[in-house]
């Protein structure tokens with residue numbers, strides 16, 4: 105059956121199709137996309153897709169109250185799914201800063217950052233973020249997504265070349281689409297293939313990499329990438345969404361970790377992961393930031409960050425800077441979980457970071473595995489195609505400095521137990 109032509113009555117479509125099958129609809133009416141998708145969704149949701157977007161009734165801390173998407177019951181679960189890598193967003197100082205900012209400024213910035221929407225708290229946050237990253241200046245965006253889209257499209261033009269890792273985040277891809285440049289893809293974390301692609305590129309060239317890749321948790325082979333890119337006269341943008349505040353002697357990220365902070369041209373990141381807040385940033389020279397201020401459309405055609413969020417981020421940034429022991433605790437939790445998963449025979453792929461994919465590698469079974477895991481007390485979603493390649497489905501664990509050894513031990517017990525029962529591991 106062709107999913108775009110309609111549903112075959114009586115046939116189960118849930119296991120056969122995924123989101124990518126419903127991208128094109130038959131006929132001339134845009135609404136024709138809806139029918140086959142809705143049929144599939146009505147079956148897919150109770151069969152495991154309900155695990156997405158379940159409503160939390162509490163802060164995204166290490167224990168969460170979650171309303172089960174199928175039963176409607178609220179369960180307390182150990183949270184292995186939130187990006188709150190340092191457990192900062194719900195700290196009392198952060199909440200108080202947000203409350204104080206609400207009292208001072210009210211809810212929103214009520215304007216574009218280049219018109220009326222810049223408040224003192226935004227200035228301070230940008231200043232302290234630049235200091236933290238040891239750069240001349242920083243500029244804020246509403247989200248990490250819009251930072252990539254706005255920055256890439258501000259810098260690159262039609263006729264230029266953007267060379268992307270095959271596993272680049274959607275925001276990087278969308279930035280390249282908006283820039284209308286020629287886009288070339290190199291094999292994931294493969295400097296040899298990058299070289300092949302750079303050999304085909306002419307004129308202005310931008311190579312984009314991520315510090316930590318968010319689906320596999322592997323770290324960019326930055327020294328080799330930088331060497332190749334520089335030899336070809338390409339500029340380098342690093343998206344440190346999952347690595348700022350975590351890697352490097354001062355927590356500046358993977359570029360600092362490799363001692364390449366000054367070799368990388370553009371440093372981008374998000375406040376939504378390690379600080380558990382919202383917003384994106386780019387750091388660099390004063391001239392670069394003034395240029396982005398003038399040409400970053402995703403920023404200035406949008407309202408500035410909400411002041412309670414900006415104030416909470418400022419408090420969170422100060423905590424991350426003042427408490428390096430949070431990073432130490434995170435890395436000891438990562439080492440503990442990695443060792444215990446290895447002892448139990450749980451495959452975490454190529455991960456060398458706080459993002460650990462528990463590989464299931466079975467697109468049909470991953471939902472049943474995830475349901476059992478949630479029923480036994482863990483908050484942990486499945487990730488399937490098209491977010492990851494076909495037959496590489498997984499459950500993506502995010503480790504936090506706030507997890508206790510007991511939380512992690514429970515996680516190992518539940519995950520390994522379910523994978524064994526399901527015949528995924530021995």
Ligand SMILES: Cc1ncc(COP(=O)(O)O)c(C=O)c1O
Pocket residue numbers: 247248249250252273275314318343345346374375376382383384
């Ligand atoms: C590499 C990367 N860049 C950018 C983003 C977008 O960040 P935000 O959630 O702040 O929009 C993400 C989020 O998943 C990411 O993984």
